Amino acid sequence: EVQLVQSGPEVKKPGESLKISCRGSGYSFTTYWIGWVRQMPGKGLEWMGLIYPGDSHTMYSPSFQGQVTISADKSINTAYLQWSSLKASDTAMYFCAKLSSGSYSSTAYFDHWGQGTLVTVSS
Amino acid sequence: SYELTQPPSVSVSPGQTASITCSGDILGHKYAFWYQQKPGQSPVVVIYLDSKRPSGIPERFSGSNSGNTATLTISGTQAMDEADYYCQAWDRSTDVVFGGGTKLTVL
Numbered sequence: 001e002v003q004l005v006q007s008g009p010e011v012k013k014p015g016e017s018l019k020i021s022c023r024g025s026g027y028s029f030t031t032y033w034i035g036w037v038r039q040m041p042g043k044g045l046e047w048m049g050l051i052y053p054g055d056s057h058t059m060y061s062p063s064f065q066g067q068v069t070i071s072a073d074k075s076i077n078t079a080y081l082q083w084s085s086l087k088a089s090d091t092a093m094y095f096c097a098k099l100s101s102g103s104y105s106s107t108a109y110f111d112h113w114g115q116g117t118l119v120t121v122s123s
Numbered sequence: 124s125y126e127l128t129q130p131p132s133v134s135v136s137p138g139q140t141a142s143i144t145c146s147g148d149i150l151g152h153k154y155a156f157w158y159q160q161k162p163g164q165s166p167v168v169v170i171y172l173d174s175k176r177p178s179g180i181p182e183r184f185s186g187s188n189s190g191n192t193a194t195l196t197i198s199g200t201q202a203m204d205e206a207d208y209y210c211q212a213w214d215r216s217t218d219v220v221f222g223g224g225t226k227l228t229v230l
Contacts, residue, residue: 035219037166045158045166045209047219059218062124095165106213107172109156113165 002026004034004096004114011120012086019082020117022096029077030054033099035110036070036081040092050099051079059104086121093118125214127222134228141197143225145210148191155193156211157186159204160224166209170195197227205229 007021022034036048049060053072060070072079079096094117097110127147135141145155155173158166168177170186173193183198193212197204210222 037221044207044224045160045211045221047221050219061219062217097166100171106154108213109168109171109211110158110166111168111171111177113167116165 002098002112004098004112006094006096006114006117009118009120011122013123014086014088014121016086016121017082017084018086018119019080020094020119022079022081022114024077024079024098027098030074031102033102033104033108034072034079035097035099036068036079037095037097037110038064038092039095039116045095048081048094050104052104053077053079086119088121088123090119091121124217125212125220127210127212127220129208129210129222129225131223132226132228134230135197135200137202137229138199141200141204141227141229143195143197143208143210143227145193145195145222146191147193147212147220147222150191150193150212151189153188153212153214155186155188157184157193157195158209158211159206160209161206169208200227200229202229 033050035050038046048064049070051058053074096114098112099108100111101108157170160166173188174186
């Protein structure tokens, strides 16, 4: 069974750094892209970026390029999303999701999702 | 940047047909995907490649895509279908794009 298990909720202050995680199991972690999706309170889904854990090749949404860093450690089947300096506007639920295909392709979709990590940034 | 536009809300009576649209420039030349998200839950894909249903998704869910509009249709809508629905496509300029989402109310 494919599973994506994300790290627990976080409460941080503005300016602090943060790294959240997403551990995959039940499939070949290194051969499928993993994406990160933001959902601000009461709002819709926003794609942030994708990483191919096999070689850590990363693609970012223009809206998030330079704002976050996506990485992966294939030795422990885990992808990460990190911030160097959080802002109150980073308060949101963050989902990781696996692409259905190992190819970065317009035919691929997010076929499995993590349970989400709630990040709250408040002074 | 590429944008997908959905109506913020759609209402339907139980047993009736609900149609949720997703509009984007020449969207019909791309593949459309649809996700269902219930309150407090993670999204789940209900339609992929315009009209295919993943295993476990009821037959009452169907999809089409032509011109500038993709449509998710739910036939014989049930109370359990009440959720937010998001369309998604790929675009060369922005890669993955989600629509703004549509809240489906079954009343």
